[in-house]
Amino acid sequence: xxxxxxxxxxxxxxxxxxxxxxxxxxxxxxxxxxxxxxxxxxxxxxxxxxxxxxxxxxxxxxxxxxxxxxxxxxxxxxxxxxxxxxxxxxxxxxxxxxxxxxxxxxxxxxxxxxxxxxxxxxxxxxxxxxxxxxxxxxxxxxxxxxxxxxxxxxxxxxxxxxxxxxxxxxxxxxxxxxxxxxxxxxxxxxxxxxxxxxxxxxxxxxxxxxxxxxxxxxxxxxxxxxxxxxxxxxxxxxxxxxxxxxxxxxxxxxxxxxxxxxxxxxxxxxxxxxxxxxxxxxxxxxxxxxxxxxxx
Numbered sequence: 090x091x092x093x094x095x096x097x098x099x100x101x102x103x104x105x106x107x108x109x110x111x112x113x114x115x116x117x118x119x120x121x122x123x124x125x126x127x128x129x130x131x132x133x134x135x136x137x138x139x140x141x142x143x144x145x146x147x148x149x150x151x152x153x154x155x156x157x158x159x160x161x162x163x164x165x166x167x168x169x170x171x172x173x174x175x176x177x178x179x180x181x182x183x184x185x186x187x188x189x190x191x192x193x194x195x196x197x198x199x200x201x202x203x204x205x206x207x208x209x210x211x212x213x214x215x216x217x218x219x220x221x222x223x224x225x226x227x228x229x230x231x232x233x234x235x236x237x238x239x240x241x242x243x244x245x246x247x248x249x250x251x252x253x254x255x256x257x258x259x260x261x262x263x264x265x266x267x268x269x270x271x272x273x274x275x276x277x278x279x280x281x282x283x284x285x286x287x288x289x290x291x292x293x294x295x296x297x298x299x300x301x302x303x304x305x306x307x308x309x310x311x312x313x314x315x316x317x318x319x320x321x322x323x324x325x326x327x328x329x330x331x332x333x334x335x336x337x338x339x340x341x342x343x344x345x346x347x348x349x350x351x352x353x354x355x356x357x358x359x360x361x362x363x364x365x366x367x368x369x370x371x372x373x374x375x376x377x378x379x380x381x382x383x384x385x
Contacts (some may be wrong), residue, residue, distance in 0.1 A: 113246040118152070125149065170384055204236045211235045211245060218249045259285075262294035269298050273305060276351055280381060349376065353383065 103147075112118070134142045147168060187270045208231065216226040227251050263281055270277030284297045332344045336355040353360055359380070367374060 110158070117194055118156075122149070122152075131157075148307070203238060207240075209234045214242070214245060215249055218246055218255060222250075224253050224256060229253070259288055262288070265294045266297050266301075270301060273301065275301065275305065279380070 129142070129145070132138070136230060154330060156339075211231060215229045215231070219226040219229055232248055232252075234240060235248060263284060266280050266284055269278040270280055280297050280301055283300075284292055284294065323334065326336055326342070329335050329341070334342050334344060336342065352359060354362070361375075
């Protein structure tokens with residue numbers, strides 16, 4: 090490695106053909122061009138001088154083109170001269186690139202192996218710390234930083250403890266949400282899922298419970314509005330019997346009741362309940378939600 094460092098510091102080239110191209114009749118061309126420029130800077134071109142000006146323009150364009158070609162000539166020769174040098178540099182860099190590729194592949198493979206070994210140790214540490222605190226180790230997500238070779242045990246333990254505190258707080262808030270939902274007699278599952286999915290974005294149990302109350306109040310307001318419309322319709326009808334009413338046009342309508350509830354049980358028990366309700370005479374199943382699995 091010391092040899093490489095020395096060579097890198099002493100990379101050098103030798104110019105085999107030194108020298109700078111020059112224009113031998115520079116002064117002559119400059120003097121002529123300046124003279125023509127001065128001539129036409131203060132001259133108004135007329136019909137009599139048009140041919141002379143046109144010829145001068147043609148000659149100046151030819152001179153400018155010739156000069157540009159002469160400018161390119163040493164560049165072409167220079168490019169041809171340094172091509173073997175460039176080819177050698179490219180060859181050396183290709184060889185070096187191959188060596189770097191082998192080294193990278195080897196280091197990557199070693200890093201992969203070391204991280205796999207580190208992961209086993211980290212998982213064991215997670216199990217040790219989490220179990221001692223009554224937390225299921227499977228709930229602790231392994232932070233990729235813990236697998237770095239530079240990661241120290243004390244820092245990993247601190248990270249595990251921080252993750253456990255986060256889980257405990259989440260569990261506590263989810264318990265609050267579920268308790269409030271059961272108190273209000275609403276399904277807690279949608280609110281728990283919302284909290285679980287957005288807790289890392291700053292959503293709190295208080296936010297979810299406030300939303301829960303808003304939903305309930307909105308539902309009650311809608312129901313009150315429906316009930317008010319129903320009472321208004323009944324007031325315009327004539328009651329024929331307990332459940333039968335007649336409109337002012339003589340149309341008969343039957344007053345029925347609608348109720349929604351959520352049942353929970355094994356698949357077999359829910360099937361039985363569904364069949365029992367379906368078989369009841371006079372009962373119409375208006376709608377039914379999709380079934381979902383929950384822990385009882």
